[in-house]
Amino acid sequence: MNLDFDDSTRMHPGVRKQERDKIRRLFINHVDRKLALHGNAPLNRFSIKCKDDVGPAPLIGWISNVLNRQVSELVLDISSHWNWPLSSEVVACETMVQEFWESCSVSSVTLKRLTFLNFASLVEASLDLQMTHDQINKAKFSEDGPVDLEVGTMVGNATDLLMGIRNVKTLYLSDNTLEVLAFCCKPMPVYNNLVHLTIKTDRDVEWESLTALLKNCPNLETLVFEGLLHKHGMNCGSHECLCRPYEEEDIPICLSSSPVKVIKILKFGVICEDEDMDKMMEQVEYFLETMPNLEQLIIHYETYIDEDVEEVLSQFQMVPREGLTKCKIQVISDNLSLSST
Structure with missing residues (x-):
């Protein structure tokens, strides 16, 4: 049995405060x-989606209820201004869900979406965590390592969360x-255990954490990028990034020792500035030059021009390995699919 609840159909910015309270x-x-109504039925x-702040008490009660009923999939999409740990309230079942809540204090100020599967046999996880601008600014000026800001702003170290899902085989970030x-x-x-990792990128987000993550995925086979831009781009030059460093000998270990066999790049060709295409081309070329076990490169090119597909494939084929x-290199558009021989 599935139970899905979503208040977004009635809760929107135009609703007055009195009406919001009623909703x-x-x-x-x-x-x-x-x-x-459904008692203790398994x-x-x-799934619970709350666009408005329902407060910690109802949500804790709902989570406790479904955990005790051995729920297989728990999806939380919540918005709140409360700073509240679930760990002390949730009476958990004998699964890793209990271990997770006991080890990680969750603040919904920072939490926008978490998807949980059965932690006893968790093989796939999807994380979409978000910090406010104020939290990011305070984190940038912190000199004490992992951020642990005052109550009311955010809960600190996210390591416990990552530890809780460390046995997954498939991960989306x-x-x-x-x-x-x-x-x-x-x-x-x-x-x-991680063999399949999908990363959504953004031109305003750095890749430092991605480099650290890849170092700790010794059996990763498939790496998927949704987009291929990051902050600084070709001007980065950092040895803590995946882009080409200023010194050729400073190849990141996560690339030079990478076990990855397949790279898939989605939304290739989606640009905001003229130089974005050059950035993406150079990034792919750098992957080809440095990743020793790469057997297949698949590029989904956002173009309607067949000549563009042919040109990109030709250029990547010339990269020395x-x-x-x-x-093997494959370039796919809506109209055409070409592969290297």
């Missing part, structure tokens, strides 16, 4: 009634999450 109470009562999925990990996750856990595994 909030009706939503809480609706969820309570549905949970009570749940496959429980949003661009916002990369930013959170850069400030709030030190040291990075080791992901021995001396002493490295031979790599």
Whole structure:
């Protein structure tokens, strides 16, 4: 049985405060009634989306209820101004869900979306964590390592969260999450079971945390990028990034020792500035030059011009891979799919 609740259909910015209070109470009562109606029946999925702040008490009660009913999939998409730890309130079942809540104090000021599967046999996780601008500014000027700001702003170290999902085989990280990990996750856990990693990138987010993560994925086979831009781009030159460093001998270890066999790049060709295409081309070329075990490169090119596809494939085919595994290259557009021989 699945139970899905979403208050966004009625809760929108134009609703007056008095009406919002009424909608909030009706939503809480609706969820309570549905949970009570089904008693202790096992749940496959429980999804709760709250665009408005329902407060910690109702949400803690709902989570406790479904955990005790051995829910297999728990999806939280919440908005709140409260700073509240779930760990002391949730009476957990004998799964890693309990271990997670006990080890990680969650602040919904920083938490925008978390998707949980059964932690006893968790194989896939999707993280979209977000910091406010104030939190980011304070984190940048922190000299004490992992951020642990005062109550009311954010909960500190995100390492516990990453540790809680360290056995996953498939992991998706949003661009916002990369930013959170850069400030709030030190040291990075080791992901021995991870074989498939998807990264959403953004031109305003750095890749420092991604470099640290890749170092700790010794068995990673497939690396997927949703977009291929990051902050500073070709002008970065940092040895803590995945882009080409200023000194050729400063190849990041996460690339030179990478076990990755397949790289997929989505949204290739989506640009905001003229130089963005050059940045993406150079990044792909650097992957080809440095990743020793790469066997397949798949590029989904956002273009309707067949000549563009042909030109990109031709250019990547000319990248030298001396002493490295031979790599098959495929470039796909809406109209055309070309592969190297």
